Amino acid sequence: MNNGYEIQPRKEAFKEGIAALTGLATSIVSDVLGRTIGAVDILPVNKSPVSVCGNAVTVSVRSGDNLMIHKALQILQPGDVLVVDGGGDISRALFGEIMMTVAKSRGAVGAVLDAAIRDVEAFERHQFPCWARGVNMRGPYKDGPGSINVPIAIGGMVINPGDIILGDCDGIIALPPGLVMEAVRLGREKEAVERKTIQLIHDGKYDDSWVDISLKQKGVL
Template sequence: MAGHYVVRNVARPDAETVAGLRAAGVATVHEALGGGLVSPEVGARQEGAAIAGAAVTVVCRPGDNLMIHAAVELCREGDVLVATTTSPSTVAVLGELLATSLRARGVVGVVTDAGVRDIAELRAMGFPVWARAVSAQGPVKTSPGSVNVPVVCGGRLVRAGDVIVADDDGVVCVPRSTAPEVLATARKRLAAEQAKRARFENGELGLDMYGLRGLIDGLGVQYVDDLPER
């Protein structure tokens, strides 16, 4: 797609679905979806934060955050800003000041495969970020890019309006069109996990719960009382 665009209209998921996916958490949502993880190189830069929201996507030139400023105007309450660059970069694309502007628009967090800075201030203000790097090197504002176009962030395709779920385990992107179905599957997994948790608490072994004894035997693993002499 040639040219640079700022797309104003974004179809967003319903709030109940977003809240449910946030409650389920990244690991369960990933399992329910069967994929969708952003590279673990894009990691949480704080502890204990758990967010979910509609993606507002931005693609910038490396070391440039002009288009993030353009994106702020289009953000709504509950959105997650997803920022990437046209080639790999660890230069910070935002810090405390831009985060303040984003939070004033209701943005709940940022995911970027570039860098962030002012990390102590971001933590103090309670604005969570998932980023490839923390770097004191700040950006310029000189180059064109696009807002709310499909982007690849941390190896994962993200479209504007997709549901971003992020917590201490990482980041997962759920396509908006399948989000309700993924949530239903995630809730079934959570119920199944609760039942298994109760069995583990009662002393049952995973070997028996998952039927693994036959598998181990079939792989030729032997149980012995002492290591055979060679």
């Protein structure tokens, strides 16, 4: 680290894990992992349905400043997801159409910011998935400092460089590579259970007796 600046090497993507995790719902993965993971108040800005599964390139910046995000754009590779800890500040946009276009041209598959963005229509027009804490037309400072490929926190969720980012219309979760295949196994099992439950509802055979059993145990009924 030098005067508040730090640039670490990009972590190689766990491609097998990304392929296996792609298509699973964030809600299902969160459920099977104890309902403890997931970013809070980081929501999609796109109007149409969005999904992403890719390799985290992390950035930490001073509130309202995007200098080191520009630097991070230079190291993006195909399949990466740019993840920015902007301290939750939404007084200035840290990311807009020009930066999004650069990221997309380098193969990035999405962006996540605990901060504000602008040029929202461009993200929809170019079908580039983005999750953010807010929207603000005011531009950022470009003075630094900041860090690249270091552990960060987004909406209360810790993300390490090289984690797999899974995002959809419900939000964003991050998984360390060592946990991914177990999450996939458990997630596929839960998917099957949920499909069966929905079919039972359609068939008029859904059993919700567990509700009254639970309430009786609590002395309500």
